[in-house]
Amino acid sequence: MTQRSAPVTSVPTPSGYTGKVAIVTGAASGIGAATARALAAAGARVVVADRDADGAGRVAEEVAGTAVTVDVTDAASCAAMVAEAVAAYGRVDLVACNAGLTTDPTPAVDIDEGDFDATFAVNVKGAWLTARAAVPALRAAGGGAIVVTGSVMGERTRPGFAAYAPSKAAANHLARTLAVELAPDGIRVNAVAPVATDTPMLSTFLGSADPEAARERFIASIPLGRLAQPEDVAAAICFLGSDAAAFVTGVVLPVDGGRSI
Template identity: 75%
Template sequence: MSASSAPVALPGLDGKVALVTGGASGIGLATVRLLAASGAKVVVADLDEAAATAAADEVGGTAVRADVTSADDCAAAVAAAVDTYGHLDVVACNAGLTTYPTPAVEITEGDFDATFAVNVKGAWLTARAAVGALKDAGGGAIVVTGSVMGERTRPGFAAYAPSKAAANHLARSLAVEHAGDGIRVNAVAPVATDTAMLEKFLGTEDPAAARQRFESSIPLGRLATPEDVASAICFLASDSASFLTGVVLPVDGGRSI
């Protein structure tokens, strides 16, 4: 599905209330659009308040500025969902950060810390803030945006890849802890996705050639689109996936085979 195509509604989401972090662009925005098209009420949380407001206005949702590395901001985002819509059913921990490919010994301490703060701590803080509201609603679903690089790394990503390995495993840990609360927790593990972050992943002076090389390594012959990943997130969040928890679902065109 192209970015300009209308999202096709998925079953099992109608009437649900969903919170999406990093919801103003890329995978997050595609997720917001698909959730709304599927009948969910959506809270768009993003560090960019203006972009979050634009996304929320587009789908008739609610916007909140949130830095996922702040426990207070995560709690406020959850409160916005409950105060506005009365409950919370779905949380997409999607906010993410990467750097240009950099040898491990050259990554700055600041970049390393920031990558883990957003990709791991941010997902944990968001989930931690949401558990109480999900329990109050009788259960729900959390979906963490991990990465295939959390399972299979490549040179230059000694901060990003371990952070995504931790994010993938965070989903598994939360799944074990909260199954008894009726809360399912899964992760999606995308391959390189055609978003504004792609330039950093390719990290070259010839992005067209780098993209072609990368696409040639994917059995299905292309990069992921934000809509590809959003479809997986929304499926895992829906009632159609009611017996799935602790899953890390590759959305990678076969690259991790």
């Protein structure tokens, strides 16, 4: 299949991150790791936060940042993460609420209740707790930005994702609500809404006995003719968190190659 959009190999990051401090959750792999790399390349000091301590440590070493082990579903853990960021760097300017969870495609009536609860706990409560913990530090810095990783499935669902899609709809709307509430503090809040991205979670989203065929069918549904790469999403997060987006708040930005049109 001919690709109509060249794969991303590096992230064109906006300027303006020198001297700024960013926390990225879910940063041990995938979109979070790509975001940590992009922010570091743009001059930010990055706190690489993940429940996977080893993975966070590897990415932190790569970007000369600070690794923090965090459980985003636990308020005390989120507060400790922000405290470590302030202790290490003195301030917080950007928080990327990227930690996420999904389940295998399952009919709504068959989803395990524990899986349903866990999906909402990470994707919604986790984003809320992370943002809530960071707000005092962002206020102390004179303002800043929060970017939530939502999903196009929060706007346009698919069968089999009765836990994931509603959780991402809630995450998208959480960003909009926080944008209104925190605007007086000079804190901008936006969300990115990726399509299924070429990360370790992709096979879960495709959910097929023939992954390669499922992959090709999915690519065929994307107008730009290729899969989203973690770097595509990282570039959008970096833009929304930067001074280049100083008058952008409350936006849910699709990063989907046109699939949701």
